[in-house]
Amino acid sequence: MQKQPKDEFYVNLGLAVRTLREDMPLIFIKDLNYDIYRDDITFKDPLNTFTGIEKYKLIFWALRFHGKILFREVALDVYRVWQPSENVILIRWNLRGIPRVPWEAKGEFQGTSRYKLDRNGKIYEHKVDNLAFNFPQNIKQVSVLDLVTACPASPNPTFLWGPIDAYSSSSWIAFYKAVRETLDQEGSTLLQEGLATCS
Incomplete structure (x- = not known):
């Protein structure tokens, strides 16, 4: 008996939710299961915006x-997984870590991941949004106006404590920049020679 299209959608949706629940807390330890995503x-x-499964990997x-280079400890906690609509999975998460610096430091980075599913129940879009940084208290205090103008409008709360320039020395921003530079250099000889792979 052949599966109906709606049955296939719900089977794949269930697999996607289960896989995301299992994969997200372990993203700094092991690779994801990419079977739930479209190519x-x-x-x-x-x-940023990137397209294609190889760039996603x-x-x-x-x-x-x-994460291993810049942090002594780094982990991602999943707070909530829910479906605001049939073809969307939302995950609220908190990234926390202790950077490799000679002084006492730790930080948190919260956000949401929104996954959109096609009619077959495969994920075709992953959008990270609503990022909130929790930095050490020595960051200068800012006004409500600074909070509003620091971020683009969003239907959900989005917080950046101060102008983006204030974060240039943060180890979290260094982490983001390091990841960004790796993605920009995806065709580098290091990757071409097979010394590092993303499979």
């Missing part, structure tokens, strides 16, 4: 690689 998946964050390879 033409698009990844979006507030600054590279993003998570870069997170693991730079």
